[in-house]
Amino acid sequence: MDAPEAEDHVVLDVRAAGICYPDLLLTQGRYQAAAQPPFVPGSEVAGVVVRAPAGSEFAEGQNVLAAPGIGGYAERLAVPPAFVLPMPQGLDFAQGAAILANHQTVHFALTRRAGLLAGEKVLVLGSAGGIGSAAIQVAKALGARVLAGVRRDHTEEFLRGLGADEVVPLREGWLAEAKDLTAGAGVDIVVDPVGGDVFDDAVRALSPGGRLLVLGFAGGAIPTVKVNRLLLRNVSVVGAGWGEFLRTNPAALRETADALAELVAGGLRPPVTATYPLERGAEALRDLAAGKIVGKAVLVNG
Numbered sequence: 094m095d096a097p098e099a100e101d102h103v104v105l106d107v108r109a110a111g112i113c114y115p116d117l118l119l120t121q122g123r124y125q126a127a128a129q130p131p132f133v134p135g136s137e138v139a140g141v142v143v144r145a146p147a148g149s150e151f152a153e154g155q156n157v158l159a160a161p162g163i164g165g166y167a168e169r170l171a172v173p174p175a176f177v178l179p180m181p182q183g184l185d186f187a188q189g190a191a192i193l194a195n196h197q198t199v200h201f202a203l204t205r206r207a208g209l210l211a212g213e214k215v216l217v218l219g220s221a222g223g224i225g226s227a228a229i230q231v232a233k234a235l236g237a238r239v240l241a242g243v244r245r246d247h248t249e250e251f252l253r254g255l256g257a258d259e260v261v262p263l264r265e266g267w268l269a270e271a272k273d274l275t276a277g278a279g280v281d282i283v284v285d286p287v288g289g290d291v292f293d294d295a296v297r298a299l300s301p302g303g304r305l306l307v308l309g310f311a312g313g314a315i316p317t318v319k320v321n322r323l324l325l326r327n328v329s330v331v332g333a334g335w336g337e338f339l340r341t342n343p344a345a346l347r348e349t350a351d352a353l354a355e356l357v358a359g360g361l362r363p364p365v366t367a368t369y370p371l372e373r374g375a376e377a378l379r380d381l382a383a384g385k386i387v388g389k390a391v392l393v394n395g
């Protein structure tokens with residue numbers, strides 16, 4: 094039986110659920126929003142509407158996406174209509190589930206927080222991960238020249254396939270390499286979901302007027318910055334928290350989904366590189382924690 098609140102919710106059969114880093118942090122009790130166990134993780138899904146409230150724009154049988162925040166690793170889900178989105182034309186269910194959290198976050202970060210202009214140079218860190226691979230695709234689709242900074246070996250072909258113009262292995266001397274690739278000028282924007290060791294050199298990689306987007310700390314350590322460096326070089330370090338932004342700007346969910354649907358119409362396809370049956374969700378999260386996922390993992394149901 095559906096929960097009592099389901100009458101004014103959209104009920105959907107979940108066909109695919111994205112595996113997200115915030116899901117992992119939530120299960121480890123390390124996320125900013127705590128959930129009391131037992132709970133079902135899962136913040137992004139694609140599925141088919143079973144029932145929709147009268148007057149909503151959704152109808153039985155329609156393919157949709159949903160951003161429930163929690164509970165998505167499930168066969169059936171009830172979601173308030175405000176968190177349900179049309180499925181972009183051209184995506185299958187797994188790709189639909191994969192275009193929510195990461196692509197929305199980086200679209201928000203690049204456009205609303207960094208004010209990306211076509212032709213600017215964007216350095217993406219953690220670029221073989223979920224946020225990084227989405228950032229390469231979105232930055233490229235918005236007209237940037239993209240440098241993919243990467244720690245893991247054997248990822249160059251994958252990164253170039255996403256649209257990276259240059260691949261910069263994050264080893265000793267990477268800053269000089271990145272500077273050479275920009276004729277000494279540096280980059281306009283750094284997308285940083287990693288933090289940790291590379292942060293200082295990432296600030297140095299910025300050209301005057303450059304913006305470093307703080308997205309997360311997958312590398313473990315939360316870096317600090319000496320603000321005189323920002324003043325002396327006219328560069329900015331900019332926080333980009335999508336969930337927090339949505340809390341006070343809920344209309345941005347649909348606006349960003351519509352903007353991404355246009356990029357999908359232009360050919361963008363999220364890189365679903367690993368699929369797991371729904372009942373192996375715990376294994377998928379463990380693989381994400383162990384750094385085994387290049388690109389994006391998705392749970393599939395049916």
Ligand SMILES: NC(=O)c1ccc[n+]([C@@H]2O[C@H](COP(=O)([O-])OP(=O)(O)OC[C@H]3O[C@@H](n4cnc5c(N)ncnc54)[C@H](OP(=O)(O)O)[C@@H]3O)[C@@H](O)[C@H]2O)c1
Pocket residue numbers: 113114115118194195198218219220221222223224225242243244245286287289307308309310311312313333334335336381384386388
């Ligand atoms: N700000 C927001 O609104 C928002 C939204 C969603 C997620 N996030 C955050 O973004 C971060 C990344 O999420 P994700 O989905 O991209 O995770 P992911 O798929 O696991 O990727 C994390 C990346 O971090 C790099 N990395 C991991 N451990 C590292 C280490 N010890 N040293 C250096 N690099 C390391 C890896 O880079 P390589 O690819 O180079 O190997 C990996 O690709 C998380 O902290 C997550 O919570 C923030």
